[in-house]
Amino acid sequence: MNHFGERIKTLREKSNLLQRQVAAKLDMDTPMLSKVERGERRAKREQVLKLAEIFKVNKDELLSLWLAAKVYDVLKDEDVAPRALKVAEKEVNYNIKTRNGK
Numbered sequence: 572m573n574h575f576g577e578r579i580k581t582l583r584e585k586s587n588l589l590q591r592q593v594a595a596k597l598d599m600d601t602p603m604l605s606k607v608e609r610g611e612r613r614a615k616r617e618q619v620l621k622l623a624e625i626f627k628v629n630k631d632e633l634l635s636l637w638l639a640a641k642v643y644d645v646l647k648d649e650d651v652a653p654r655a656l657k658v659a660e661k662e663v664n665y666n667i668k669t670r671n672g673k
Contacts, residue, residue, distance in 0.1 A: 573610025575636040580608040582626040596625055613641065 594604040597618050606612035619637045623630035646652035
């Protein structure tokens with residue numbers, strides 16, 4: 572399951588762009604973009620933001636899918652993953668509130 576890669580492929584195809592065209596805009600080679608679309612490699616944060624610009628989509632949508640893939644990679648083999656996610660969610664929410672002065 573690779574929602575980020577699938578979304579990138581869908582956006583690319585909807586835009587009628589070839590992998591080599593998108594890869595060039597990202598300063599990446601075509602095989603690397605292919606691996607990102609298949610979930611075999613992870614894009615860099617800067618590339619995710621650039622993809623949002625290229626496809627004219629909300630950067631938060633792509634960042635959320637990208638971060639979810641990173642979290643999944645870490646937790647996929649852990650039996651306590653659901654519990655760890657709940658703890659992490661509380662910590663993230665606390666950090667956001669603290670950072671925003673609320």
